[in-house]
Amino acid sequence: xxxxxxxxxxxxxxxxxxxxxxxxxxxxxxxxxxxxxxxxxxxxxxxxxxxxxxxxxxxxxxxxxxxxxxxxxxxxxxxxxxxxxxxxxxxxxxxxxxxxxxxxxxxxxxxxxxxxxxxxxxxxxxxxxxxxxxxxxxxxxxxxxxxxxxxxxxxxxxxxxxxxxxxxxxxxxxxxxxxxxxxxxxxxxxxxxxxxxxxxxxxxxxxxxxxxxxxxxxxxxxxxxxxxxxxxxxxxxxxxxxxxxxxxxxxxxxxxxxxxxxxxxxxxxxxxxxxxxxxxxxxxxxxxxxxxxxxxxxxxxxxxxxxxxxxxxx
Amino acid sequence: xxxxxxxxxxxxxxxxxxxxxxxxxxxxxxxxxxxxxxxxxxxxxxxxxxxxxxxxxxxxxxxxxxxxxxxxxxxxxxxxxxxxxxxxxxxxxxxxxxxxxxxxxxxxxxxxxxxxxxxxxxxxxxxxxxxxxxxxxxxxxxxxxxxxxxxxxxxxxxxxxxxxxxxxxxxxxxxxxxxxxxxxxxxxxxxxxxxxxxxxxxxxxxxxxxxxxxxxxxxxxxxxxxxxxxxxxxxxxxxxxxxxxxxxxxxxxxxxxxxxxxxxxxxxxxxxxxxxxxxxxxxxxxxxxxxxxxxxxxx
Numbered sequence: 001x002x003x004x005x006x007x008x009x010x011x012x013x014x015x016x017x018x019x020x021x022x023x024x025x026x027x028x029x030x031x032x033x034x035x036x037x038x039x040x041x042x043x044x045x046x047x048x049x050x051x052x053x054x055x056x057x058x059x060x061x062x063x064x065x066x067x068x069x070x071x072x073x074x075x076x077x078x079x080x081x082x083x084x085x086x087x088x089x090x091x092x093x094x095x096x097x098x099x100x101x102x103x104x105x106x107x108x109x110x111x112x113x114x115x116x117x118x119x120x121x122x123x124x125x126x127x128x129x130x131x132x133x134x135x136x137x138x139x140x141x142x143x144x145x146x147x148x149x150x151x152x153x154x155x156x157x158x159x160x161x162x163x164x165x166x167x168x169x170x171x172x173x174x175x176x177x178x179x180x181x182x183x184x185x186x187x188x189x190x191x192x193x194x195x196x197x198x199x200x201x202x203x204x205x206x207x208x209x210x211x212x213x214x215x216x217x218x219x220x221x222x223x224x225x226x227x228x229x230x231x232x233x234x235x236x237x238x239x240x241x242x243x244x245x246x247x248x249x250x251x252x253x254x255x256x257x258x259x260x261x262x263x264x265x266x267x268x269x270x271x272x273x274x275x276x277x278x279x280x281x282x283x284x285x286x287x288x289x290x291x292x293x294x295x296x297x298x299x300x301x302x303x304x305x306x307x308x309x310x311x312x313x314x
Numbered sequence: 315x316x317x318x319x320x321x322x323x324x325x326x327x328x329x330x331x332x333x334x335x336x337x338x339x340x341x342x343x344x345x346x347x348x349x350x351x352x353x354x355x356x357x358x359x360x361x362x363x364x365x366x367x368x369x370x371x372x373x374x375x376x377x378x379x380x381x382x383x384x385x386x387x388x389x390x391x392x393x394x395x396x397x398x399x400x401x402x403x404x405x406x407x408x409x410x411x412x413x414x415x416x417x418x419x420x421x422x423x424x425x426x427x428x429x430x431x432x433x434x435x436x437x438x439x440x441x442x443x444x445x446x447x448x449x450x451x452x453x454x455x456x457x458x459x460x461x462x463x464x465x466x467x468x469x470x471x472x473x474x475x476x477x478x479x480x481x482x483x484x485x486x487x488x489x490x491x492x493x494x495x496x497x498x499x500x501x502x503x504x505x506x507x508x509x510x511x512x513x514x515x516x517x518x519x520x521x522x523x524x525x526x527x528x529x530x531x532x533x534x535x536x537x538x539x540x541x542x543x544x545x546x547x548x549x550x551x552x553x554x555x556x557x558x559x560x561x562x563x564x565x566x567x568x569x570x571x572x573x574x575x576x577x578x579x580x581x582x583x584x585x586x587x588x589x590x591x592x593x594x595x596x597x598x599x600x601x602x603x604x605x606x607x608x609x610x611x612x613x
Binding site for chain 2: 107111113117118120121122123124125126127128129130131132135239242243246251252284285286287288289290291292294295298299302
């Protein structure tokens with residue numbers, strides 16, 4: 001019998017926990033089992049999934065981005081103001097933002113700085129710019145973003161289509177392309193890549209730029225959903241994105257990440273919220289229950305890992 | 315050149331240097347009138363960051379990926395419960411403080427259990443924990459009389475020969491932490507192996523809650539939120555290596571004073587919230603760029 005590869009096993013747990021949660025939601029609220037219901041359940045997952053992919057790219061080079069939430073908020077503010085009123089200028093800002101991400105990657109490597117601190121500092125910067133752009137909630141989403149996020153493809157809701165597309169595209173980039181292999185190599189064994197003649201600086205800059213690009217997409221998708229923005233719109237994303245990557249089987253070090261798992265992790269986190277409101281848990285305890293779900297899923301993972309190890313030994 | 319190099323090896327020098335520069339700039343701008351007031355305010359507010367920062371430092375010293383995200387929630391919960399128990403009565407101050415320390419201990423042990431038994435990465439474990447704590451805090455906050463007993467508030471807001479009491483408390487705590495880290499076997503263990511996470515968590519976290527609650531005149535639900543980023547920033551600007559194994563108590567003082575002074579400097583210049591945030595971020599990065607980075611040629 002052919003044994004599943006370890007990366008498949010890695011995916012199994014996030015996928016299983018998503019399935020269990022989904023079944024529980026359907027059991028509690030059978031009406032959710034429809035086109036509209038599914039769309040409502042997973043709508044907000046799209047920007048979170050994009051942010052999670054961005055975070056995953058940073059984590060694949062052994063860094064951590066604590067500015068993800070404020071950055072996505074900033075992008076949302078840009079999208080709701082300049083991108084709508086003066087598209088060219090708006091695009092210019094977004095390109096500059098991606099360039100700043102690439103520069104961050106270079107600085108962190110060249111000066112050998114802790115990524116956590118640099119991104120922490122940047123989170124103040126992004127937050128400040130966001131407040132400057134939109135001191136009060138407001139702005140309007142660009143029509144095309146609105147159209148894209150609210151379009152209704154036949155049979156399968158937009159949220160699901162988008163999640164699958166995100167998962168496939170990022171899987172292709174990170175797991176299948178040689179560029180992705182190199183990036184994960186930076187996380188796994190930087191020195192040997194260097195010896196082999198690759199420029200680690202360029203690779204890191206590219207990984208950061210790509211992360212910035214996905215985060216930009218996340219901000220635009222978010223504005224497309226909410227139609228307006230405010231400076232604090234996505235602050236939760238920093239922690240959500242980290243949790244999503246980990247839930248999806250990624251690890252903090254060693255370039256071990258899984259794009260498909262990250263998207264599933266983001267979906268699971270979103271679904272956990274809806275699940276709790278279907279359970280009619282008092283709002284006081286909803287955040288707490290979300291924490292409990294995280295712990296349970298991770299405990300399950302440990303259990304499965306143990307079983308896997310035992311099989312290997314025997 | 316050699317003097318510079320020797321000083322440059324002590325990472326905490328930089329945060330103090332930056333603090334002094336910012337202090338001078340602010341005082342000059344106001345024509346020297348604010349020198350004493352500014353220093354006192356800086357000491358008071360820095361004291362809170364120092365206490366929280368020390369807790370965070372113990373955790374960060376343990377090694378890569380060790381960051382405690384449950385600090386703000388823990389502070390909120392310990393603060394609210396302690397105030398509730400004190401019930402504006404002076405006689406209940408001591409039990410209240412004890413309870414808040416016990417809560418801190420409990421949460422620290424809980425965090426440790428999650429990390430050790432379930433092998434959950436510390437960031438995620440403390441994050442999940444903070445969700446749960448937050449809920450408990452919201453739940454227990456119903457009908458809270460938000461007022462600390464008079465004696466405690468007096469103690470927290472007054473000073474001793476012009477030095478705020480809170481700063482003295484923070485100084486004692488940091489002395490204790492320094493001795494613990496630098497002069498005991500236990501401290502060596504933390505620095506060297508990062509194995510005895512259990513005790514580190516117990517030592518670091520519980521201290522924060524009570525003092526903050528008493529000072530701010532009450533426990534608001536979100537009072538701890540900004541302290542999360544603050545606690546991490548302070549530790550790292552102070553020169554503790556994020557990779558672990560290298561902690562630094564005096565640096566935390568420098569960094570805390572620096573952070574507060576930067577904000578008040580930007581305030582005196584009359585900046586709005588937006589530019590102030592941007593400048594704070596840029597200054598943090600600038601300090602890291604100058605101070606951070608390991609000596610070239612090493613490793």
